[in-house]
Every structure is written in C-alpha cells, then in structure tokens.
Amino acid sequence: MKLFKCPHCGQLLYFENVKCERCGHRLGYIPEADILAALEPSGDGAWRSLASDGGLYRFCSNAEHEVCNWLIRAESPDTLCRACRHNRTIPDLSQPGAQEAWRKMEDAKHRLFYQLLRLRLPTPAQGEANEPLVFDFLADPPTPTGPKVMTGHDDGLITIALAEADDAERERRRAAMGEPYRTLLGHFRHEVGHFYWDILVRDGGRLAECRAVFGNDEEDYGEALKRHYEQGVPPNWQENYISAYATTHAWEDFAETWAHYLHIVDCLEMARAFGMSVRPEGDQTGLLAAEADVDVYGPGDFEPLIRTWLPIAFALNSVNRCMGQSDLYPFVLSPAVEKKLAFIHRLVHDRQSAATI
Structure with a gap:
C-alpha cells in the first residue's frame, strides 16, 4: 500500500479515508487511476473528481453501509465497485455487530483487490468466467452445538468465517492453533492463493515447473490434512517451509x-512511500542495510525485493519488541522459501507480460 494525497489541499491520506480532515472534501478511490480523489457533489447522486481527470463518478452502493469508499464512472450501469461485485453472500445486517464485522471484512478485501489490480492479475466476477472469484461471508449457526463455518476455497468461491472479524475470537484461534500470525488480510491473501494456483498454474501450463518447487499436488489432500493434525509438522520444517501449515500439502x-x-x-510499497532506510551503526558487514526504493510492481527479478x-x-521486528509486542513479521525466510517466493514473483510477472502482448 502507498500513501495518498488530497488533490485539493495536499493533505496526506490513507487508503480507507472517506473525508479529508484538512479541507473537508469527501474522498473516494478510483481504482482505474489508483487515486484517492477529493469530490464535489454534482447532482443526481454524482460526484465530480477534483483530480486531473475531472470526471463524474458515483459511489459503490455499499457506501451506504459505510463499508466501501470506491467509485464507479457515473455513466456505468454497474452499482457495485470492482471489489464489491465479487461478493456472493454478505452478513445479515439485522444481526447485532454484523455491519461492523462486514466493514472489517471489506477493509481487508479492498486492500487485497488494490494489490490484485496493481499486479494486473485476472479478477473475473460473477458472469464473467466459468470460475469467477467470489466471496461468502458467513456467520456460525446460532446454536452453540451446530457446525462452525470453515474459512476456505472451492473452485473460485472463498468462504470467510464472520467470526474471524472478532479480534478476541481470532486471537483465541491463533493461540489455540499455535500460529505466530493470524489476520483477516492474511486469510484473504492465503485463500486467493488457491484461486491463482487454479488460474496461473493448473490452467496456465505451469504444473511441472510448480511441482519442481512445491512438490506433488496430486497427493490426497484429505489424507495429508489428517496426517498434519494427527502427526504434526516434520522436524526442521523451517528449512523448507514458510509456516507450519505450509507443510500440510503442496x-x-x-x-x-x-x-x-x-x-x-505491500509492506515494501508502504516503506517506499515513507522513504524508509535501514543503516544500523553496528552493522559492519552491511547485510542489515537497505533503502526502500525498489519498485515492487515493476518488472525485474525477485532478488532486489528480498534483499530490501x-x-x-x-x-520492524526490533521496534515491535521495544513496545512489548510480538514480531511484526515472525517468519524465517530460508533459501528454499526464497526460491518459492521467487517462483511466485515470476508467475505473477509472466502473467503481466502475457497480458500486455
């Protein structure tokens, strides 16, 4: 994510801002231009952008629920923005706390779609492909003995348990499962990874290459999952995997x-927006020095990204510890994991190159 600037007064803004606190203008995100535009009402529910395009826009219909600040061209027949049109099931807003839970879901999902659009990855909505990318946000049944909603992916349908929007419940689950990290944004990014395995690997002719890096995806998934929960993770798993759960199956x-x-x-884009640099005085080797000036969405090898x-x-981990907090990024990137990350990088950028031909 990057920092934004109010086109009217120059105030620095964040992605979720809906009003400029300096000049008072209403704000809306234009995904096609990647700008957070200051707006003035133009009648009939339309708003004129004060950015350079000066275009007329309408808010996504989910703005009335205060869960979206994205804009649609005024002449468009669409009522939902490029992120919200992927929703299949939203929470029952008549239930207490449902709207706030949905807002948290949408904050995470809109950040996800910001990245997917910046990476120029395919994001087919309902009616646009045989396997569209759609989301169900589901609450657990009211009876305590009923089956709980499981977060997961199935042929383009991503289900996110609404309980994950409850910070206390999500932390309880994180601790119970021994996870160092569990967030709504992390859930979205993980589950959409399954979707892009289908699109970019299975349907993209990259199966053999992917198997050479991640192993045999034809292994029985149910048996692999059972083995993971019954036997735990293999010894020295951090030499080859980014997380314990990654050891379950390819x-x-x-x-x-x-x-x-x-x-x-995402983190490197924000670091660049803040002009971050790391040059510890005690580092005699220079291994801990970095300048966050890498173009994370541009072409090139993965090596500059990981080096930064x-x-x-x-x-950042060290600063968090100074506040008595756990590490911001509590993971070890071994050479084997870096190789896997580099494969993902090539997969994404090869898709970008093909899309521009």
Whole structure:
C-alpha cells in the first residue's frame, strides 16, 4: 500500500479515508487511476473528481453501509465497485455487530483487490468466467452445538468465517492453533492463493515447473490434512517451509507462499512511500542495510525485493519488541522459501507480460 494525497489541499491520506480532515472534501478511490480523489457533489447522486481527470463518478452502493469508499464512472450501469461485485453472500445486517464485522471484512478485501489490480492479475466476477472469484461471508449457526463455518476455497468461491472479524475470537484461534500470525488480510491473501494456483498454474501450463518447487499436488489432500493434525509438522520444517501449515500439502505450501509474497510487496510499497532506510551503526558487514526504493510492481527479478525486505523486517521486528509486542513479521525466510517466493514473483510477472502482448 502507498500513501495518498488530497488533490485539493495536499493533505496526506490513507487508503480507507472517506473525508479529508484538512479541507473537508469527501474522498473516494478510483481504482482505474489508483487515486484517492477529493469530490464535489454534482447532482443526481454524482460526484465530480477534483483530480486531473475531472470526471463524474458515483459511489459503490455499499457506501451506504459505510463499508466501501470506491467509485464507479457515473455513466456505468454497474452499482457495485470492482471489489464489491465479487461478493456472493454478505452478513445479515439485522444481526447485532454484523455491519461492523462486514466493514472489517471489506477493509481487508479492498486492500487485497488494490494489490490484485496493481499486479494486473485476472479478477473475473460473477458472469464473467466459468470460475469467477467470489466471496461468502458467513456467520456460525446460532446454536452453540451446530457446525462452525470453515474459512476456505472451492473452485473460485472463498468462504470467510464472520467470526474471524472478532479480534478476541481470532486471537483465541491463533493461540489455540499455535500460529505466530493470524489476520483477516492474511486469510484473504492465503485463500486467493488457491484461486491463482487454479488460474496461473493448473490452467496456465505451469504444473511441472510448480511441482519442481512445491512438490506433488496430486497427493490426497484429505489424507495429508489428517496426517498434519494427527502427526504434526516434520522436524526442521523451517528449512523448507514458510509456516507450519505450509507443510500440510503442496497446495497449502503454494497458498502460504503466495500470501507472504503479497505481504512483502505491500509492506515494501508502504516503506517506499515513507522513504524508509535501514543503516544500523553496528552493522559492519552491511547485510542489515537497505533503502526502500525498489519498485515492487515493476518488472525485474525477485532478488532486489528480498534483499530490501529482510533488513526492514528485522528493524520492524526490533521496534515491535521495544513496545512489548510480538514480531511484526515472525517468519524465517530460508533459501528454499526464497526460491518459492521467487517462483511466485515470476508467475505473477509472466502473467503481466502475457497480458500486455
């Protein structure tokens, strides 16, 4: 993510801002231009952008629920924005706390779509492909003995348990499962990794190449999952995997690595927006020095990204510890994991190159 600037007064803005606190203008995100535009009402529900395009826009219909600040061209027949049109099931807003839970879901999902669009990845909505990317946000049944909603992916349908929007419940689950990291944004990034395995690997002719890096995806998934929960992770798993859950099956290894690629790209973009540099005085080798000036969405090898990310992650982890918090990025990137991340990078950028031909 990057920092934005109010086109009217120059105030620095964040992605979720809906009003400029300096000049008072309403704000809306234009995904096609990647700008957070200051707006003035233009009648009939339309708003004129004060950015250079000066175009007329309408808000996504989900703006009335205060869960979206994205804009649609005024002449468009669409009522939902490029992120919200992927929703298949939203929470029952008559239930207490449902709207706030949905807002948290949409904050994470809109950040996901910001990245997917910046990476120029395919994002087919309902009616646009045989396997569209759609989301169900589902609450657990009211009876405590009923089956709980499981977060997961199935042929383009991503289900996110609404309970994950409850910070206390999500932390309880994180601790119970022994996970160092569990967030809504992490769930979205992981589950969409399964979707892009289908699109870019299975349907993209990259199966043999992917198997050479991640292993045999034809292994029985149910048996692999059962083995993981009954026997635990293999010894020395961090030498080859980004997380304990990645050891379950090649599909989960790919999805976990995909999520971490998006983590790294997003954090480096924000580090660049803040002009971050890391130059510790005690570092005699220069291994912990980095300048966050890499173009994370541009062409090129993965090596500059990882060379920049590791020192910055080390510095951020150290700052978190000073506040008595756990590490911001509590993961070890072994050479084998870096190789997997580099594969994801090539996969994404090869798709970009093909899309521009």
